[in-house]
Amino acid sequence: MSSIISVANLSKTYGSGFKALKNVNLDIKRGEIFALLGPNGAGKTTLISIICGIANPSEGKVLVGGENIQSSYRKARSLIGLVPQELHTDAFESVWATVSFSRGLFGKPKNPDHIEKVLKDLSLWDKKDNKIITLSGGMKRRVMIAKALSHEPQILFLDEPTAGVDVELRKGMWEVVRGLQQSGVTIILTTHYIEEAEEMADRIGIINKGEIVLIEDKASLMQKLGKKRLTLHLQGKLDALPESLNHYELELCDNGATLVYDYDTKGERTGITSLLSDLRNANIRFNDLDTTQSSLEDIFVDLVRTP
Numbered sequence: 001m002s003s004i005i006s007v008a009n010l011s012k013t014y015g016s017g018f019k020a021l022k023n024v025n026l027d028i029k030r031g032e033i034f035a036l037l038g039p040n041g042a043g044k045t046t047l048i049s050i051i052c053g054i055a056n057p058s059e060g061k062v063l064v065g066g067e068n069i070q071s072s073y074r075k076a077r078s079l080i081g082l083v084p085q086e087l088h089t090d091a092f093e094s095v096w097a098t099v100s101f102s103r104g105l106f107g108k109p110k111n112p113d114h115i116e117k118v119l120k121d122l123s124l125w126d127k128k129d130n131k132i133i134t135l136s137g138g139m140k141r142r143v144m145i146a147k148a149l150s151h152e153p154q155i156l157f158l159d160e161p162t163a164g165v166d167v168e169l170r171k172g173m174w175e176v177v178r179g180l181q182q183s184g185v186t187i188i189l190t191t192h193y194i195e196e197a198e199e200m201a202d203r204i205g206i207i208n209k210g211e212i213v214l215i216e217d218k219a220s221l222m223q224k225l226g227k228k229r230l231t232l233h234l235q236g237k238l239d240a241l242p243e244s245l246n247h248y249e250l251e252l253c254d255n256g257a258t259l260v261y262d263y264d265t266k267g268e269r270t271g272i273t274s275l276l277s278d279l280r281n282a283n284i285r286f287n288d289l290d291t292t293q294s295s296l297e298d299i300f301v302d303l304v305r306t307p
């Protein structure tokens, strides 16, 4: 996949002297869903604002579809749809009018067929004549997306698309975003919800204190950093473990009722087969067992933990 956005050696120092971004390098692949995760104040909005040409970088370069966002602002910006965190639309306009107006802002000729398609894709078609004020919160958010898509951008930025949205609506929004990806739009979303990144993203970037601390395919990230935990529920309680099991670094929990073994899913040998046979030899029996995979949340918390 080729890059649709290329961010090179980007830094941002605000007038106050605060360094919000420090030498950020990032390539977004055409057609992917990229989730940018980071704690409050990490620099997510600053980064998006620079890519969208709303803020200027102090150093570095951003290319959008091969166009420099500073020297070729209009061309680069026309490739981008931006859905900001806050919902701000004219409450008394109709859905149709507000979405059509947004297209006009990009100097594009009217295209009612496109607006109709966008509204239909976002399940807003039957609301096209409604005033914004009469819509639910979830519908208003979809109107914001429709506005951002009105000028047929190739890239869509969603800044915290589901902040403060209930679980049902969040899932609905995920479906909408997947549908957009299928229609060929590249999507970059920022989120505080790790579950959202885990659910949606093809790749995940983690930003902390203005630095990208990780960029990885979601699947390989889960595999690479994810450990698995095997928990054995013992038939009888153990006071201590026999020495023959020392090298497994097992942990005895619940007053000796469960035995916990952490292993690397990446390793060729997990050691499970030999562990089970060594347990048998040591005459340690169990009633049940389960395995759990460490989540992206564990990985995230590990990476952004302040030392």
Ligand SMILES: Nc1ncnc2c1ncn2[C@@H]1O[C@H](COP(=O)(O)OP(=O)(O)OP(=O)(O)O)[C@@H](O)[C@H]1O
Residues within 6 Å of the ligand: 014, 015, 016, 018, 020, 038, 039, 040, 041, 042, 043, 044, 045, 046, 047
């Ligand atoms: N105009 C500004 N002047 C000075 N500092 C700023 C300005 N805008 C943002 N900052 C600071 O830069 C840092 C990054 O802010 P930014 O809004 O990019 O973070 P964020 O990751 O989007 O946070 P959140 O998740 O809370 O939205 C913060 O410490 C913020 O206080």
